Amino acid sequence: MKISVDIDCTPEEARTFLGLPDVKPMQEAMMTQIQERMTTSLMAMEPEAMLKTWLPAGVQGMEQLQKMFWAQFASASRRTGE
Structure with a gap:
């Protein structure tokens, strides 16, 4: 019911x-x-100071962040076997 x-x-x-x-x-x-x-x-904050705060190393910081993400994705995919 x-x-x-x-x-x-x-x-x-x-x-x-x-x-x-x-x-x-x-x-x-x-x-x-x-x-x-x-x-x-x-x-x-001025725009330039804001960008320096958010991206301390500029383009190099973004590249390092991207490399870190790719390394994490690669290690996760190896663990799951995909």
């Missing part, structure tokens, strides 16, 4: 019915704080 029940309610109503806390105000506060920090950090 199979019984199905369809309940038509909003997420807020379901959360209240199940006794779960409303975390929306906390999420909004955290997202606002994160957005403010990111905006402040990005405004303080």
